[in-house]
Amino acid sequence: MDILFLARSQFAFTSIFHFFFIPLTLGLSIFTAILETAYVKTGKEKYKHLTKFWGTLFLINFAVGVVTGIVMEFQLGMNWSAYSRFVGDIVGVPLAIETLIAFFIESTFIGVWVFGWNKLPKALHAASIWIVALGSTFSAFWILVANSFMQSPVGYKMAANGSQAELVDFFALIFNPSLWKQFPHVLAGGVVTAGFLVIAISSWHLRRETNERNAFETSLKFGAIYAFIGTILVLLAGHAQMQNLLTTQPMKVAAAEALWESENPASFSLFTIGDEKGLKDVFSLRVPGMLSFLAYNAFEGEVKGIKNLQKEYAAQYGPGNYIPSIVTAYWSFRFMVGAGTLMLLVSLFALYKVIKDNYTFSPLTGALLFWSLLLPWIANSSGWILSEMGRQPWIVFGLLKTENGVTPASVVSSGELMFSLAVFMVIYAALAATDLFLLKKYASAGIDKAE
Amino acid sequence: MDLQTLWFIIIAFLFINFFVLEGFDFGVGILLPFMSRDDRERRTVINTIGPFWDGNEMWLISTAGAMFAVFPKWYATLFSGFYLPLLLMLVALIFRGVAFEFRSKHDNPVWRNFWDWSIFGGSAVPAMLWGFAIANFIRGVPIDASMNSTGGLLNLLNPYALLCGITSLLIFSLHGAIFLTLKTTGNLHEKAMSFSKKLWAPATILCVIFMAYTVTETDLYRRLGINPGIVPVFSVLALVSVIFMLQKKASGWAFTMTTIAIAFSTITIFMGLYPRLLVSSLNPAWSLTIYNSSSSDYSLGIMSIVALICIPLILIYQGWSYWVFRQRVTSDSELEY
Numbered sequence: 001m002d003i004l005f006l007a008r009s010q011f012a013f014t015s016i017f018h019f020f021f022i023p024l025t026l027g028l029s030i031f032t033a034i035l036e037t038a039y040v041k042t043g044k045e046k047y048k049h050l051t052k053f054w055g056t057l058f059l060i061n062f063a064v065g066v067v068t069g070i071v072m073e074f075q076l077g078m079n080w081s082a083y084s085r086f087v088g089d090i091v092g093v094p095l096a097i098e099t100l101i102a103f104f105i106e107s108t109f110i111g112v113w114v115f116g117w118n119k120l121p122k123a124l125h126a127a128s129i130w131i132v133a134l135g136s137t138f139s140a141f142w143i144l145v146a147n148s149f150m151q152s153p154v155g156y157k158m159a160a161n162g163s164q165a166e167l168v169d170f171f172a173l174i175f176n177p178s179l180w181k182q183f184p185h186v187l188a189g190g191v192v193t194a195g196f197l198v199i200a201i202s203s204w205h206l207r208r209e210t211n212e213r214n215a216f217e218t219s220l221k222f223g224a225i226y227a228f229i230g231t232i233l234v235l236l237a238g239h240a241q242m243q244n245l246l247t248t249q250p251m252k253v254a255a256a257e258a259l260w261e262s263e264n265p266a267s268f269s270l271f272t273i274g275d276e277k278g279l280k281d282v283f284s285l286r287v288p289g290m291l292s293f294l295a296y297n298a299f300e301g302e303v304k305g306i307k308n309l310q311k312e313y314a315a316q317y318g319p320g321n322y323i324p325s326i327v328t329a330y331w332s333f334r335f336m337v338g339a340g341t342l343m344l345l346v347s348l349f350a351l352y353k354v355i356k357d358n359y360t361f362s363p364l365t366g367a368l369l370f371w372s373l374l375l376p377w378i379a380n381s382s383g384w385i386l387s388e389m390g391r392q393p394w395i396v397f398g399l400l401k402t403e404n405g406v407t408p409a410s411v412v413s414s415g416e417l418m419f420s421l422a423v424f425m426v427i428y429a430a431l432a433a434t435d436l437f438l439l440k441k442y443a444s445a446g447i448d449k450a451e
Numbered sequence: 452m453d454l455q456t457l458w459f460i461i462i463a464f465l466f467i468n469f470f471v472l473e474g475f476d477f478g479v480g481i482l483l484p485f486m487s488r489d490d491r492e493r494r495t496v497i498n499t500i501g502p503f504w505d506g507n508e509m510w511l512i513s514t515a516g517a518m519f520a521v522f523p524k525w526y527a528t529l530f531s532g533f534y535l536p537l538l539l540m541l542v543a544l545i546f547r548g549v550a551f552e553f554r555s556k557h558d559n560p561v562w563r564n565f566w567d568w569s570i571f572g573g574s575a576v577p578a579m580l581w582g583f584a585i586a587n588f589i590r591g592v593p594i595d596a597s598m599n600s601t602g603g604l605l606n607l608l609n610p611y612a613l614l615c616g617i618t619s620l621l622i623f624s625l626h627g628a629i630f631l632t633l634k635t636t637g638n639l640h641e642k643a644m645s646f647s648k649k650l651w652a653p654a655t656i657l658c659v660i661f662m663a664y665t666v667t668e669t670d671l672y673r674r675l676g677i678n679p680g681i682v683p684v685f686s687v688l689a690l691v692s693v694i695f696m697l698q699k700k701a702s703g704w705a706f707t708m709t710t711i712a713i714a715f716s717t718i719t720i721f722m723g724l725y726p727r728l729l730v731s732s733l734n735p736a737w738s739l740t741i742y743n744s745s746s747s748d749y750s751l752g753i754m755s756i757v758a759l760i761c762i763p764l765i766l767i768y769q770g771w772s773y774w775v776f777r778q779r780v781t782s783d784s785e786l787e788y
Contacts, residue, residue, distance in 0.1 A: 059552060060553075061551060061554070062552075063548060063549045063551070064549060065553035065652070066505070066548055067544060067548035067549055068545070069546040070512060070541060070544055070545075071541050071545070071550075073512060073515055073516065074515065074530060074537055074541060076519070076530075077515075077519065077526045077527050077529065077530025077531060078530045078531055078534055078537055078538075079531070080530035080579045081527035081528065081530065081599075082525055082527070083520065084526055084527035084530075085523055085524050085527045085598070086521075087522060088519050088523020088524070088526060088527070088746060089519065089520075089746040089747050090520075090748045090750070092516070092518045092519035092520030092523050092526070092746065093750055093753060093754060095516050095519055095748075096513070096516035096517050096519060096521070096757070097520075097521035097755060097757050098516065099509065099512050099513035099515075099516035099517070100513050100516070100517075100757060100758065100761040100765070101510055101512065101757075101761060103509045103759075104506065104509045104513065104765045104769070105768070107505035107508070107509050108505075108506035108507045108768060108769050108772050109504035109768075110504065110505060110508075111501065111503060111505055111772060112772050112775065114501070114502070114787050115498075115501055115502040115776060115787050116502075116775060116776075117785075118785060119775055119776070160669075166746075166747040166750070167746075167750045167753070168746065168749060170749075170753050171777060196727070233476075249652065252647065273740070307489065352511075362748055366739055391614075407531040408599060411531045411532060411534070411599050411600060412531055412600055413532045413603075416534055416535060416603075419535075419538075420534070420538050423538065423542065424515075425650075426543060427489070427542060431545070431612075434549070434553065437547075438553060438556055438557065441556075441557070442556070
């Protein structure tokens with residue numbers, strides 16, 4: 001089989017799987033830290049119980065996030081050696097900083113937090129989970145510095161012989177406009193993911209006979225506020241990110257909208273069945289002017305179409321196909337935005353219940369709140385699929401094509417790749433099943449068990 | 452000193468920290484199934500490294516990260532060229548990492564036994580693979596003119612590297628056993644002491660055989676000269692001295708000596724490599740060196756500032772966490788894992 005296809009499949013599989021756990025780590029570390037702070041401030045045992053309950057779920061999730069993260073770090077060298085040589089001078093820097101700043105404080109202080117309940121003063125113990133949360137946030141920041149460079153290269157020059165890109169301005173890298181749209185979006189995505197999990201599990205307990213009612217009402221209150229704030233931020237940041245893409249990667253926007261020709265004012269597609277080869281609609285339902293409005297906050301302004309961009313890119317970068325998979329981009333965008341819209345509605349509903357101080361749920365609303373926990377995961381994954389697939393054929397936009405980044409077959413054969421992909425699939429499936437088993441066990445057991 | 456040399460030293464330092472720190476938690480993991488059959492005692496063993504293992508593993512993760520940033524060609528050639536061994540190591544680290552967290556969260560003997568053996572395998576495999584890899588660094592791998600290591604697995608599987616793998620497995624086991632004597636009491640303490648004494652002889656003998664084998668397999672001694680200096684000599688002497696300290700029940704000193712042995716033998720290998728990073732067995736001119744593999748001076752400069760600020764801080768707060776959890780784990784300690 002084609003090594004490029006296999007290497008891409010493996011990267012996609014392992015990174016999507018890894019990112020099932022990361023947003024929750026981000027969001028739940030901050031959430032646990034907030035609860036423990038409430039415990040330190042008020043001295044109420046309820047908050048300590050909740051800290052331990054959510055902390056346990058956090059740890060089960062964190063473990064899988066850590067081990068699947070090592071795979072990501074190693075895989076760049078293992079499967080993408082040409083990419084690593086080409087861009088290590090730049091992308092390696094934030095990744096190394098991530099390990100030296102973020103990973104060390106995360107993993108050292110997680111040990112302090114888990115084992116330090118009776119060994120440290122309360123405030124210092126609470127500080128250690130804040131440091132873990134800070135570490136997770138730093139980690140997201142630095143990995144996104146690297147990713148933002150790949151989306152929108154800045155602060156570099158090409159080496160004289162053209163063999164590699166070299167960093168010339170570190171500050172351009174960390175003030176990359178793409179980064180400052182992407183980072184808040186990812187961080188807010190983490191808050192939302194944790195918020196919805198908290199809402200789901202708290203409301204699940206509240207529908208049952210439990211002597212922990214009071215604690216779960218508090219938990220739901222915190223979770224609903226947390227989820228609502230996160231949802232608003234994720235929508236705003238996402239909107240800003242899409243507008244930024246119009247200047248950095250207009251092709252991604254055009255593909256996400258199945259916009260074949262440039263339009264002014266540009267229409268927003270509600271539902272399109274397209275002919276990807278012929279680059280035309282089979283059927284399309286569109287809102288006139290809406291895309292221009294989303295892009296420029298006004299009902300006019302040109303949004304470039306796929307065909308025009310293909311011509312521009314061919315002139316700029318040489319002959320070739322510069323169109324990503326439109327089906328993937330179009331539908332991943334719709335899944336993300338659709339899930340985001342539902343999240344807004346659900347979080348408003350949860351907030352309404354909390355404000356009304358009403359913690360009884362009908363079977364229907366209970367089920368709705370519970371299964372809404374899937375929405376952030378759908379949005380997170382489809383968002384990243386759009387981000388990465390929509391950038392194709394580039395691995396580093398405008399500088400290196402994905403096909404030129406892969407480790408040559410003479411070093412890693414397709415047989416070895418098939419083997420490793422199969423190994424990851426089997427192990428990750430088992431890991432997911434085990435993780436879900438434990439999460440379910442500890443989430444449904446309630447607060448007593450976590451003690 | 453140029454930035455490349457500075458980074459060669461920093462990376463050697465990162466490797467040393469990894470081998471010394473993760474070395475003992477690998478050792479504890481390897482010994483775990485043999486220390487006791489009793490669940491409470493096994494948990495005690497795991498909890499001796501509970502607060503530390505994850506932080507220790509970061510020395511490996513940051514070594515890889517630093518290689519990528521500073522010597523990207525080394526990172527690319529090494530990680531792609533050692534594809535299957537690294538895959539095996541990733542699998543081992545995955546099982547090991549979740550095992551610590553998952554093991555005691557479910558009360559079923561089969562479940563717990565499975566994760567205990569995962570900790571064993573997840574510790575033994577990397578402990579062996581790192582010796583195996585380091586031996587290949589210095590022995591040489593078939594790197595061609597375009598910096599690709601095309602040998603595949605068969606080229607890495609040579610008796611010299613395998614011997615080094617078994618040696619590192621034994622040394623880390625010894626290092627871990629001595630650590631356990633420092634962190635446990637009673638029955639477990641005696642068990643650990645007896646393992647330390649039993650492991651000392653094979654570890655030392657293999658280490659000496661390995662050093663002799665190095666004469667024929669590598670150019671290390673030719674580069675270090677007739678008088679190799681105090682570093683390699685001290686690493687062997689330190690290892691030899693361990694048994695005397697153990698007999699005097701001076702575990703702290705024994706642990707210091709295994710630490711010196713591990714650190715000094717790593718320094719020896721890096722001294723023999725310098726200024727090379729990965730030796731080409733096809734043509735000496737195709738070896739990866741700190742100059743042909745490095746990033747630009749600008750990136751090296753940024754990384755130097757970051758490392759020289761971060762690494763001392765890491766040593767301070769990691770040292771603090773070791774101080775917080777300095778007590779022995781006893782039968783009435785509160786266990787988390």
